[in-house]
Amino acid sequence: MNSISFTGVSVRVAVDGSPTPKTLLHEFSLELTERRIGVIGANGSGKSTLLRLVNGLVEPSAGRVMVHGGNTVEDVRRVRGKVGFVFTDPLSQLVMPTGREDVELSLRRSIKNSTARAARAEMVLERFGLLHLADQSIYELSGGERQLLALAAVLAVDPAVLVLDEPSTLLDLRNRELLRETVAGLDQQVMMSTHDLDLALDMDRVLVVESGRIVFDGGAAEGVAVYRALCAAPLQDAPSGDVSR
Amino acid sequence: MRGHGFLIANYVRGNSIIHRTPLLLKFLVVAACGAASFLIVDWAVSLAIFTTMCGLFIMTGAGPRRLLRAIWLVTPILLVIGLFQWWQLGAPTAARIVLNILVCVVAASVLTATTPVQDLLDGVVVLAKPFRRFGADPERFALTIAVMLRSIPFIAGAFSDVRDSARARGLERNPRALVLPVFITTVAYARQTGDALAARGLGEPEDGEPEDALMHG
Numbered sequence: 001m002n003s004i005s006f007t008g009v010s011v012r013v014a015v016d017g018s019p020t021p022k023t024l025l026h027e028f029s030l031e032l033t034e035r036r037i038g039v040i041g042a043n044g045s046g047k048s049t050l051l052r053l054v055n056g057l058v059e060p061s062a063g064r065v066m067v068h069g070g071n072t073v074e075d076v077r078r079v080r081g082k083v084g085f086v087f088t089d090p091l092s093q094l095v096m097p098t099g100r101e102d103v104e105l106s107l108r109r110s111i112k113n114s115t116a117r118a119a120r121a122e123m124v125l126e127r128f129g130l131l132h133l134a135d136q137s138i139y140e141l142s143g144g145e146r147q148l149l150a151l152a153a154v155l156a157v158d159p160a161v162l163v164l165d166e167p168s169t170l171l172d173l174r175n176r177e178l179l180r181e182t183v184a185g186l187d188q189q190v191m192m193s194t195h196d197l198d199l200a201l202d203m204d205r206v207l208v209v210e211s212g213r214i215v216f217d218g219g220a221a222e223g224v225a226v227y228r229a230l231c232a233a234p235l236q237d238a239p240s241g242d243v244s245r
Numbered sequence: 246m247r248g249h250g251f252l253i254a255n256y257v258r259g260n261s262i263i264h265r266t267p268l269l270l271k272f273l274v275v276a277a278c279g280a281a282s283f284l285i286v287d288w289a290v291s292l293a294i295f296t297t298m299c300g301l302f303i304m305t306g307a308g309p310r311r312l313l314r315a316i317w318l319v320t321p322i323l324l325v326i327g328l329f330q331w332w333q334l335g336a337p338t339a340a341r342i343v344l345n346i347l348v349c350v351v352a353a354s355v356l357t358a359t360t361p362v363q364d365l366l367d368g369v370v371v372l373a374k375p376f377r378r379f380g381a382d383p384e385r386f387a388l389t390i391a392v393m394l395r396s397i398p399f400i401a402g403a404f405s406d407v408r409d410s411a412r413a414r415g416l417e418r419n420p421r422a423l424v425l426p427v428f429i430t431t432v433a434y435a436r437q438t439g440d441a442l443a444a445r446g447l448g449e450p451e452d453g454e455p456e457d458a459l460m461h462g
Contacts, residue, residue: 055444077449085444092437095395095447096362097255104363105391106445108384114367137255139398154445 002068004032004054004161004191009063011049024049026213027062032191038203038220039193040227046212047193051163054191055083068160084159084188088166090150091138099125099141099149100134106156121156128152128182144175148182155186164192168199197224257307257358264305264359268368271356278352282345288337291344298351307358315354316347323347366391388448392438396431403430 007029012021025046039047052058053065056076065072070079087093096102103121111117125131128148133141141149147167154162164183168176180199183190194200206223208216208230216226263271278298285291302312323343330339357365366387373383407426408417416422442448 057440057444077446080444080446080449083444085441087437087441087444089437091399092434093441093445095391095438095442097394097398098362101362105366105447108363108366109446114363117363135255135258139402 002033002160002189003066004030004037004068004189005064005066006030006053006060007064007066009053009060009065011046011053011058012061021061023212025053028214029063030207030214030217032205034204035189036203036205037189037191038200038206038223039191039209040195040197040200040206040223041193041209042231045209047209048165050207050209050214051085051165051191051193054161054163055080055085057085081157082160084154084157084162086147086151086154086162086164086167088169090143090146093150094138094146094153097137098135099130099138099152102138102149102153103156106153110157124152124156128155142175143170144172144178147171147175147179151179151182155188159188162186162188162190164190164194166193166195168194168196197227200224200227255357256361257305257311259306259359261305261359263301263355266359268360268364271360272368272372275349275352275356278348282349285341285345288341288344291341291348295344295348295351298348298355302351302355302358305355305359307354311358312351312354315350319346319350362391362394382448385448388442392442396434396438399434400427400431403427403434 008027009025009029010023010027011025012023015022039050041047049058053060053072054067056065056072056079059073067079068082070082072079094102096105100118100121103124104117107117107120111120122131122134125134128151130145130149130152133145133149138146138149147170151164151167162183167183168179171179176196176199180202183192184202192199192203200206201220201224203220203223206216206218206220207214208223208227210230215230216223278294281294285294299312303309323346326346327339327343330342360368369387369390370383373381373386376386377383404423404427407423407430410426411417411419411422414422
């Protein structure tokens, strides 16, 4: 029951001016039960599409995605209640002017009483060490603080699954480490795409995505090695004039 | 993205009598100021109401600097309106129109400075309840206002960034180099915001509404 399963899933989209749709993800089946799942691959390989299937932001063109017993198409509201999603750019995710207000916004559905909601928001912010920043404008926060705040706002409703789409891309080393520690301490099942291979090595299971296909599924160290080999291949194959400047 | 959070009228924590005034009353004062701007015909009355609203703002403890900032932001528009009206209808009418707009700006600032955004949204939800019979979702009304408030500083920030990029390329006098990228950035931002709201389950229909939202100070 506590798993994310993809059965015969593929994703295709129509392209303007082309009679044939473009395949973003070729057919695949997976059963994910591990607590920490990493997704690595080049830009445009299909990582984000794979993650967006998990909370129904993308619907499969064929097949079925089940998250903790809920179908992402038929039970999309229930699934979204179970899946928290953190985007690469926290500014596109934070809706309210301050952190406190954004966390309270997350809680509006579950806590109707404003006093209880404010108290719960304070607890959440304190848990993530963000209470001192609670009333600052989100524009005055650093990238790391914003990303942590986005994470806190999503975790405020206590989802069972947390999906993070390249959460460390815009962060410096210190904030990346802070994010890494925070994610490591979470109780939720975590599925994360990343270009940070150190972060990928923390995962229990790693999927390598290449040109819309899952080309590797297994342990973290092996997955990272496969990805490194994939990245190195075009450089080795390319004529020397292509890489010199 | 450059910070333009100052464009949003932030809540100022406090315990003044205006902070404790029920939200419904504050809503009514803002609405009355808006309605009065159509009814008042004497600039001296407008000036008196403006002075009163400024007095109320100072009573909130938010400080005169914040008041001046709220007014400063609309000054360029008021100057254009005032000069045009002076030319068309004379000084008393121009003064009345400018003062009436300022009354609305200060009244709205009193409301936002003394009411947390969440309380404002709860109030909007309650006020929008009658529209349910027409199929409207009150929670979506509130969310729309939240997204609108959030988008103003974003678009201002996008404009600043694009203007700097255009300057760096020597294109600051080319309106297309300014408008088009801001437009594209804004559309992309709207899509990202839509995805983020959907991912957080915000804006979806639900049962129930906030408790006693309009009666809290």
